[in-house]
Amino acid sequence: xxxxxxxxxxxxxxxxxxxxxxxxxxxxxxxxxxxxxxxxxxxxxxxxxxxxxxxxxxxxxxxxxxxxxxxxxxxxxxxxxxxxxxxxxxxxxxxxxxxxxxxxxxxxxxxxxxxxxxxxxxxxxxxxxxxxxxxxxxxxxxxxxxxxxxxxxxxxxxxxxxxxxxxxxxxxxxxxxxxxxxxxxxxxxxxxxxxxxxxxxxxxxxxxxxxxxxxxxxxxxxxxxxxxxxxxxxxxxxxxxxxxxxxxxxxxxxxxxxxxxxxxxxxxxxxxxxxxxxxxxxxxxxxxxxxxxxxxxxxxxxxxxxxxxxxxxxxxxx
Ligand code: TXA
Ligand code: MG
Numbered sequence: 624x625x626x627x628x629x630x631x632x633x634x635x636x637x638x639x640x641x642x643x644x645x646x647x648x649x650x651x652x653x654x655x656x657x658x659x660x661x662x663x664x665x666x667x668x669x670x671x672x673x674x675x676x677x678x679x680x681x682x683x684x685x686x687x688x689x690x691x692x693x694x695x696x697x698x699x700x701x702x703x704x705x706x707x708x709x710x711x712x713x714x715x716x717x718x719x720x721x722x723x724x725x726x727x728x729x730x731x732x733x734x735x736x737x738x739x740x741x742x743x744x745x746x747x748x749x750x751x752x753x754x755x756x757x758x759x760x761x762x763x764x765x766x767x768x769x770x771x772x773x774x775x776x777x778x779x780x781x782x783x784x785x786x787x788x789x790x791x792x793x794x795x796x797x798x799x800x801x802x803x804x805x806x807x808x809x810x811x812x813x814x815x816x817x818x819x820x821x822x823x824x825x826x827x828x829x830x831x832x833x834x835x836x837x838x839x840x841x842x843x844x845x846x847x848x849x850x851x852x853x854x855x856x857x858x859x860x861x862x863x864x865x866x867x868x869x870x871x872x873x874x875x876x877x878x879x880x881x882x883x884x885x886x887x888x889x890x891x892x893x894x895x896x897x898x899x900x901x902x903x904x905x906x907x908x909x910x911x912x913x914x915x916x917x918x919x920x921x922x923x924x925x926x927x928x929x930x931x932x933x934x935x936x937x938x939x940x941x
């Protein structure tokens with residue numbers, strides 16, 4: 624029997640009983656629980672097999688709730704929140720004492736965002752507490768952009784996936800923290816670096832720091848298919864110079880032909896980066912399910928959301 628359901632009341636009941644539910648957002652599906660329930664939060668880490676040192680994002684429905692969560696909002700954070708919430712921006716701010724250490728991995732900061740998805744906003748309004756939610760994939764695997772992806776991962780370990788359709792952005796939120804008043808980008812994501820800089824000017828980018836990553840989800844290997852995966856400039860050239868014979872190819876906009884290509888995914892025939900981002904993870908899930916020898920991915924144009932996609936693809940590739 625499917626665990627996918629439209630029933631918001633059922634999701635409320637499960638969350639009120641300190642259990643967890645997968646929820647849709649405009650970026651990717653999340654695995655959600657009451658931020659104040661140790662039982663629910665521990666289950667999120669367990670089900671995902673996520674290390675406890677990797678903190679979670681707190682999801683709100685209104686900026687009115689922000690004072691309950693954080694103690695200080697720098698001016699640039701204020702501007703970004705006004706420009707992009709509800710939406711795919713996560714702000715890392717000084718946490719309020721009431722936020723459990725389990726959520727923040729003991730840090731004195733907490734990550735917070737208001738997702739832009741009507742179903743989840745309605746759910747959050749119906750609850751007396753915010754929801755902590757990491758992406759609803761096992762640790763290191765491809766994030767889910769459809770309810771079915773989540774069901775395939777977790778049908779034996781969670782009660783319910785709240786149906787919200789395909790995620791419209793399709794790539795995780797952009798994460799920004801602060802060092803003093805200075806904004807620092809920890810994760811490229813669904814809001815492009817260019818759009819962020821339009822609002823607050825130049826920003827320091829630290830998303831490649833791997834030894835003691837400020838945002839531990841930025842580890843070098845992440846978002847990985849189980850099939851061998853390569854990220855290349857020229858797909859045909861790569862095929863000619865390697866021995867793979869049963870290949871899946873992921874292209875940005877152009878079609879390709881070669882005798883060894885068993886399956887081709889084209890992200891946006893018109894070359895639209897938004898469309899490409901919204902199709903990216905589904906295409907990777909599709910290719911990874913085909914038992915291919917290799918998945919070969921063409922690098923995206925390196926600007927706007929193409930830059931965010933390349934960031935994920937570099938971590939997905941071996
Ligand atoms: O789009 C998204 O952000 C999705 C949806 C479900 O909201 N969530 C998501 O969560 O991608 P997750 O757990 O897969 O990634 C959250 C990232 C991790 O890299 C984590 O290390 C970072 O946020 N993070 C959380 N709290 C932090 C903190 N206090 N300081 C720095 N980074 C933090
Ligand atoms: Mg994740």
